[in-house]
Amino acid sequence: xxxxxxxxxxxxxxxxxxxxxxxxxxxxxxxxxxxxxxxxxxxxxxxxxxxxxxxxxxxxxxxxxxxxxxxxxxxxxxxxxxxxxxxxxxxxxxxxxxxxxxxxxxxxxxxxxxxxxxxxxxxxxxxxxxxxxxxxxxxxxxxxxxxxxxxxxxxxxxxxxxxxxxxxxxxxxxxxxxxxxxxxxxxxxxxxxxxxxxxxxxxxxxxxxxxxxxxxxxxxxxxxxxxxxxxxxxxxxxxxxxxxxxxxxxxxxxxxxxxxxxxxxxxxxxxxxxxxxxxxxxxxxxxxxxxxxxxxxxxxxxxxxxxxxxxxxxxxxxxxxxxxxxxxxxxxxxxxxxxxxxxxxxxxxxxxxxxxxxxxxxxxxxxxxxxxxxxxxxxxxxxxxxxxxxxxxxxxxxxxxxxxxxxxxxxxxxxxxxxxxxxxxxxxxxxxxxxxxxxxxxxxxxxxxxxxxxxx
Numbered sequence: 001x002x003x004x005x006x007x008x009x010x011x012x013x014x015x016x017x018x019x020x021x022x023x024x025x026x027x028x029x030x031x032x033x034x035x036x037x038x039x040x041x042x043x044x045x046x047x048x049x050x051x052x053x054x055x056x057x058x059x060x061x062x063x064x065x066x067x068x069x070x071x072x073x074x075x076x077x078x079x080x081x082x083x084x085x086x087x088x089x090x091x092x093x094x095x096x097x098x099x100x101x102x103x104x105x106x107x108x109x110x111x112x113x114x115x116x117x118x119x120x121x122x123x124x125x126x127x128x129x130x131x132x133x134x135x136x137x138x139x140x141x142x143x144x145x146x147x148x149x150x151x152x153x154x155x156x157x158x159x160x161x162x163x164x165x166x167x168x169x170x171x172x173x174x175x176x177x178x179x180x181x182x183x184x185x186x187x188x189x190x191x192x193x194x195x196x197x198x199x200x201x202x203x204x205x206x207x208x209x210x211x212x213x214x215x216x217x218x219x220x221x222x223x224x225x226x227x228x229x230x231x232x233x234x235x236x237x238x239x240x241x242x243x244x245x246x247x248x249x250x251x252x253x254x255x256x257x258x259x260x261x262x263x264x265x266x267x268x269x270x271x272x273x274x275x276x277x278x279x280x281x282x283x284x285x286x287x288x289x290x291x292x293x294x295x296x297x298x299x300x301x302x303x304x305x306x307x308x309x310x311x312x313x314x315x316x317x318x319x320x321x322x323x324x325x326x327x328x329x330x331x332x333x334x335x336x337x338x339x340x341x342x343x344x345x346x347x348x349x350x351x352x353x354x355x356x357x358x359x360x361x362x363x364x365x366x367x368x369x370x371x372x373x374x375x376x377x378x379x380x381x382x383x384x385x386x387x388x389x390x391x392x393x394x395x396x397x398x399x400x401x402x403x404x405x406x407x408x409x410x411x412x413x414x415x416x417x418x419x420x421x422x423x424x425x426x427x428x429x430x431x432x433x434x435x436x437x438x439x440x441x442x443x444x445x446x447x448x449x450x451x452x453x454x455x456x
Contacts, residue, residue, distance in 0.1 A: 018299060024293035030284030037276040044269055048328045052262030059209050060254050064245060066204040070111070071247050074177045074195060075160040077107055082160065082179030082191045086120070089183040097129035104129055113199035115174065121189035123151070128269060134168035141190075151178070151190070155336075163221050163249035165197055165228035173197040173228045175250075197228050206230065214259055216240075219252040304374040306352060307359045315373035315381060319430045322383065323423070330384040331433050332393060332420040333441040334362075337449040339378040342412060350407045351378075354414050357405040365399045381434070388424040390454050401450045417444040420454045 001005065029124055081103060096118055097104070107114045118135050119127040125139040135141075141151055144166065148265040164175040182186045201207070201217065209215050211232040216235040220229040240257035263269075302314045336342075336358065343351040355378060362372050362380065371383040384392065397418050404411045419441025421433045428436065444453035 018295040019292060022288050022295055025291055026284045026288035029287050030280055033280040033283060034277065037273075038278055041269070041273050044272065048264075048266060048269065049262040051325045052258065052264070053241050056213060056256045056258070056262070057243075059213060059215075060241060060243050060256050063204060063209070063215075063254065064204055064243065067201075068247065070200065070204055071162055071250075072195065073111070074175070075162055075248070077103075078177040078179045078191065078193050079160040081117075081193070082181055085181055085191060086183070089181065089188055093128075095181075095309065097127045101129060107193075111195070111203065113175075113195040113197075113203050115196050117194070118192045119189065120192070123190075126189070131449045134170070134172075135194075161248050164228050165219055165221070166194070167226065175200050180379045198230065200232050209256070212258055212260070212264075214257050216255045217252055219250065221249055221251070241275065255318060299401075307356060307374050309359065309380075310371065310373035312373065312375055312381075315371070315375070315383070316430070318371060319383060319434075322385065327386055328388040328422070328424045330387040330420055330429075331437045332382040332384065332418050333375065333434070333437045334358075334380045334416050334418050335441055335445065336378040337417055337445065338413070338416045342407070342414070346407045346412070353407065354405050354412070358400075358403060358414055358416065359399050361403050367394055377454070381437075388422060390420070390422075393418070393420050393454065394452065397452045401452075415449045417441060417450065418452045419444055420452070422454075 014165050047138040071116070079102050084100060084103070088095045088099070093389050097117055100117070104114070104117055116133050116135075117129050118125050118139075122140060123141040125135055125137050128136055131137075144151070151370065159180045160177060162175070162177050165173040166176050167173055167409055173196075174196050177195070179191045197219070206215060206217065214232040216229070216231040219230075220226065235255050235257050239262075242256075244252045245252055245254065262456075292403055302311060303309060304311050319331070336354065339351060339354070358380070359372070362382070366372065369385045371385075375381040375385075387393070401416055401418075403414045404410070405414055410443045419439065420438045421440065423433060423438040426433055426436055440453040440456055443456050444451040447453070
């Protein structure tokens with residue numbers, strides 16, 4: 001094992017832990033920033049959706065306005081034509097729709113949805129204009145489904161009414177405007193104007209909605225079962241703007257939804273999503289690199305750069321913490337007796353290799369609770385927790401006093417001496433205990449190489 005490999009192994013576990021911690025912190029911050037970015041993105045997108053729905057609502061409001069105007073016109077024309085017929089009744093003339101031909105032809109030109117008109121008395125059709133088509137002369141309106149809800153309600157009102165849908169034998173849907181006729185004495189009959197429902201909606205501009213939308217309308221009569229659906233029948237209600245409306249006896253629901261999405265392509269939103277995501281990832285990388293540097297500098301300030309062991313300052317802090325407890329402990333100083341010879345003979349790089357070999361030997365023989373630190377040069381200091389006698393120290397010393405390391409292809413013996421002091425025997429401060437261990441190390445070296453001293 002060369003010096004670089006030994007040094008790497010000494011720092012590998014510590015550096016990996018630091019990098020993992022920095023990575024987790026960077027991931028946490030990045031995820032948090034991405035969540036904030038996503039929340040802002042969603043908020044922006046929801047505002048765009050709301051803006052799109054408001055535009056769709058405006059489309060529906062435009063259709064509603066046109067529908068109400070047309071319906072009002074239909075009732076107005078029906079009331080005017082009804083009053084014209086009542087003038088004939090008041091002077092004793094028999095009313096005929098041919099007398100209104102000029103007016104009805106004008107209505108057909110201005111409102112292409114107008115189909116025909118009928119004049120009835122006691123629910124039987126007396127006259128029709130034009131003469132061809134459904135509900136001809138002699139037709140009994142009581143045959144119409146939902147007769148009571150469609151016609152009898154008109155007879156109870158003094159004004160014109162509007163309702164539908166009414167279907168003829170060919171299943172053609174009509175929007176119907178009625179006016180109850182009166183003579184000088186009482187109710188006389190009914191004037192009815194029929195408008196093609198689909199053409200009526202086209203007149204109202206329902207087919208002029210922007211091509212990006214789908215529209216659906218569902219018309220029904222109050223109290224009736226008939227319905228007329230115009231537009232997209234399967235429009236998803238959860239993604240549509242909706243409007244419930246009524247006019248006279250007519251009830252209907254309008255829905256409008258986009259063909260694709262309420263949000264049109266938005267370059268600013270797309271750029272925001274891309275740029276903000278990249279910024280979050282870049283911040284995460286910067287945090288990771290900064291944290292790695294910070295933690296490594298912090299860790300290296302506590303450890304020896306060559307061996308990866310605690311340095312002298314950190315060991316003294318740890319020793320002070322241990323001394324403040326009630327547990328007995330021992331402090332041992334170790335010195336390589338022939339370190340100068342190794343340096344002089346094989347060079348300083350091989351001397352470092354000898355130090356690393358000794359560190360590995362120490363780590364192999366001490367307990368998990370014990371601590372090693374580099375005290376300076378070729379000196380190491382050990383803290384033995386829960387140790388109050390010399391027996392354990394002697395066994396350890398016998399195992400490590402003579403070790404071999406390969407230097408330049410040769411097996412070179414590394415010999416150490418040890419001085420040890422016990423807190424149970426020396427009622428001194430940690431600094432004084434170290435001084436005692438240092439003095440005993442000096443005494444051991446005076447007696448020769450590879451010696452242990454625990455007294456004196």
